[in-house]
Amino acid sequence: xxxxxxxxxxxxxxxxxxxxxxxxxxxxxxxxxxxxxxxxxxxxxxxxxxxxxxxxxxxxxxxxxxxxxxxxxxxxxxxxxxxxxxxxxxxxxxxxxxxxxxxxxxxxxxxxxxxxxxxxxxxxxxxxxxxxxxxxxxxxxxxxxxxxxxxxxxxxxxxxxxxxxxxxxxxxxxxxxxxxxxxxxxxxxxxxxxxxxxxxxxxxxxxxxxxxxxxxxxxxxxxxxxxxxxxxxxxxxxxxxxxxxxxxxxxxxxxxxxxxxxxxxxxxxxxxxxxxxxxxxxxxxxxxxxxxxxxxxxxxxxxxxxxxxxxxxxxxxxxxxxxxxxxxxxxxxxxxxxxxxxxxxxxxxxxxxxxxxxxxxxxxxxxxxxxxxxxxxxxxxxxxxxxxxxxxxxxxxxxxxxxxxxx
Amino acid sequence: xxxxxxxxxxxxxxxxxxxxxxxxxxxxxxxxxxxxxxxxxxxxxxxxxxxxxxxxxxxxxxxxxxxxxxxxxxxxxxxxxxxxxxxxxxxxxxxxxxxxxxxxxxxxxxxxxxxxxxxxxxxxxxxxxxxxxxxxxxxxxxxxxxxxxxxxxxxxxxxxxxxxxxxxxxxxxxxxxxxxxxxxxxxxxxxxxxxxxxxxxxxxxxxxxxxxxxxxxxxxxxxxx
Numbered sequence: 001x002x003x004x005x006x007x008x009x010x011x012x013x014x015x016x017x018x019x020x021x022x023x024x025x026x027x028x029x030x031x032x033x034x035x036x037x038x039x040x041x042x043x044x045x046x047x048x049x050x051x052x053x054x055x056x057x058x059x060x061x062x063x064x065x066x067x068x069x070x071x072x073x074x075x076x077x078x079x080x081x082x083x084x085x086x087x088x089x090x091x092x093x094x095x096x097x098x099x100x101x102x103x104x105x106x107x108x109x110x111x112x113x114x115x116x117x118x119x120x121x122x123x124x125x126x127x128x129x130x131x132x133x134x135x136x137x138x139x140x141x142x143x144x145x146x147x148x149x150x151x152x153x154x155x156x157x158x159x160x161x162x163x164x165x166x167x168x169x170x171x172x173x174x175x176x177x178x179x180x181x182x183x184x185x186x187x188x189x190x191x192x193x194x195x196x197x198x199x200x201x202x203x204x205x206x207x208x209x210x211x212x213x214x215x216x217x218x219x220x221x222x223x224x225x226x227x228x229x230x231x232x233x234x235x236x237x238x239x240x241x242x243x244x245x246x247x248x249x250x251x252x253x254x255x256x257x258x259x260x261x262x263x264x265x266x267x268x269x270x271x272x273x274x275x276x277x278x279x280x281x282x283x284x285x286x287x288x289x290x291x292x293x294x295x296x297x298x299x300x301x302x303x304x305x306x307x308x309x310x311x312x313x314x315x316x317x318x319x320x321x322x323x324x325x326x327x328x329x330x331x332x333x334x335x336x337x338x339x340x341x342x343x344x345x346x347x348x349x350x351x352x353x354x355x356x357x358x359x360x361x362x363x364x365x366x367x368x369x370x371x372x373x374x375x376x377x378x379x380x381x382x383x384x385x386x387x388x389x390x391x392x393x394x395x396x397x398x399x400x401x402x403x404x405x406x407x
Numbered sequence: 408x409x410x411x412x413x414x415x416x417x418x419x420x421x422x423x424x425x426x427x428x429x430x431x432x433x434x435x436x437x438x439x440x441x442x443x444x445x446x447x448x449x450x451x452x453x454x455x456x457x458x459x460x461x462x463x464x465x466x467x468x469x470x471x472x473x474x475x476x477x478x479x480x481x482x483x484x485x486x487x488x489x490x491x492x493x494x495x496x497x498x499x500x501x502x503x504x505x506x507x508x509x510x511x512x513x514x515x516x517x518x519x520x521x522x523x524x525x526x527x528x529x530x531x532x533x534x535x536x537x538x539x540x541x542x543x544x545x546x547x548x549x550x551x552x553x554x555x556x557x558x559x560x561x562x563x564x565x566x567x568x569x570x571x572x573x574x575x576x577x578x579x580x581x582x583x584x585x586x587x588x589x590x591x592x593x594x595x596x597x598x599x600x601x602x603x604x605x606x607x608x609x610x611x612x613x614x615x616x617x618x619x620x621x622x623x624x625x626x627x628x629x630x631x632x
Contacts, residue, residue, distance in 0.1 A: 073609050073621060074628035096605060097553060127553050128608040129546060132615065139616040153617050157452055157627035 003034045005147045007140045011045040012133040016147060034147040047124050051103055060088040062138045062151065069135045070155065078158045099126045310390040316406050319390050322351035324404040326375050331402060341396040344407060346389045352377035443493045446528040448620060452627040458521025461512055463626035467527060468511035470534045473606035476575035477541055488533050497529040515584045535619040542614040545607055552604055562600060575603040
């Protein structure tokens with residue numbers, strides 16, 4: 001008994017003829033299962049003759065049309081989705097609304113089909129609506145479980161890998177090439193830019209000069225000399241560079257803030273920058289002397305020139321006693337000196353040592369530096385800048401004695 | 408004393424047991440609610456857990472936009488359909504729908520969040536359901552456009568088609584972010600008309616027997632491993 005199944009749509013009619021496999025279950029049902037396909041006919045509205053073929057033709061048709069419908073919906077073209085090259089039926093996109101359906105003659109060596117002779121090569125252009133009707137007829141066939149149940153709708157998205165390999169190599173390499181070449185261009189451009197030269201200030205005395213000129217009009221520009229005292233220490237005593245490298249970072253922080261009092265006489269600026277570099281023992285010097293010494297010494301020296309020195313003889317005598325007491329207290333632990341060392345020491349009214357300076361700069365033995373850096377007054381708050389000071393000459397004799405006398 | 412001491416650790420357990428029962432039960436019901444049968448026909452294809460790919464979000468929203476352009480009140484109809492399909496658990500209200508559609512990266516008010524697989528399925532189901540209801544209109548418009556094209560007559564000579572295209576252009580321009588290069592590429596009426604007709608033919612394929620599966624699977628073409 002031949003079974004005929006028809007799927008009709010306005011532009012496309014699919015007619016399948018076949019046999020039931022004759023199993024008892026299928027015989028009993030009202031609508032037996034069509035399991036052996038004899039012929040398939042596809043009537044298209046703009047084609048006078050139907051497209052006919054056997055099972056191979058029909059399988060190829062449903063597979064190709066189904067996958068082409070997916071391609072149409074996603075816009076992702078993947079030619080080898082189902083091995084089109086071997087298919088009897090091919091569908092190609094002509095433009096957005098035209099799709100060309102091509103039926104190739106079956107290869108002669110496959111003699112399985114029944115209707116091989118009637119199958120002719122055909123080509124038909126379908127509009128989108130016609131294509132949809134064809135797809136829908138096939139989908140209805142797929143949905144029909146009583147007709148060729150082994151053929152069903154198999155929809156799987158195209159893998160990412162195939163899409164990528166479908167892109168031409170040049171197109172894939174383009175972003176990389178652009179990236180590399182722009183990097184190269186940028187590198188070349190940077191080579192053309194001259195390397196900025198690091199200029200170390202050669203003459204440190206000039207820096208306070210500028211602040212001196214700024215003193216009349218205090219403005220934010222006064223902050224500019226900030227970093228300069230530091231290199232000045234380097235420039236002043238080239239021999240001590242390694243030691244001075246420890247302290248400079250903290251030096252400038254206080255110096256600019258006190259410049260106003262310093263500026264009237266410009267000479268003292270030589271001393272402040274010298275002190276941090278002179279400190280032979282880094283530990284106490286690093287935290288104490290660099291931050292304090294510069295200004296008080298300059299004040300001390302300037303006090304001898306300006307009228308802030310302590311002139312009262314009794315007071316000087318009292319301070320001298322205090323000073324020698326302090327020195328004696330520390331000197332005990334120190335080894336004796338080889339040569340005579342002369343220091344100029346500034347002392348405040350309360351006997352605090354606010355500054356010191358070696359007078360014989362050639363000496364290698366700098367016992368006094370260690371000594372005074374320990375004794376030096378470490379300010380808690382801020383000392384009044386115009387404090388009266390007394391200067392003393394401190395002489396360390398080789399015999400281990402210390403002589404303190406007014407300057 | 409000893410009894411109460413022994414009883415003390417039991418109490419939290421029994422309370423805990425009650426709490427668990429109370430919490431789990433609504434969860435179970437909500438799970439069954441949020442997985443309507445209609446969505447079971449769509450396979451899980453999301454390549455990763457962080458939602459649908461960009462092209463899928465874009466495409467779903469554009470299809471819905473085309474439906475809106477097909478007839479007025481499309482947005483309201485979407486909510487009605489979501490109730491009809493028992494998708495109200497996923498798309499609770501108008502704002503939720505708006506937020507879901509704004510996962511389209513080209514939107515002016517695009518959301519940073521992605522679309523979960525379930526939400527995307529719900530939107531696809533709504534789009535296909537509405538498309539099926541509009542089958543006759545879609546077919547007619549496509550056939551007319553084909554005829555106009557073959558005779559070289561401009562689309563604006565045909566009133567229903569001109570209306571659809573004009574509405575689509577208006578929707579697209581008012582809702583998409585013109586700063587995005589993809590949107591900026593549609594700078595002329597012709598290009599937007601082309602897009603509108605392309606979406607219309609895709610909607611036609613959604614109306615078919617397996618339209619929903621086809622549309623859903625097509626969203627992941629080239630996105631899966």
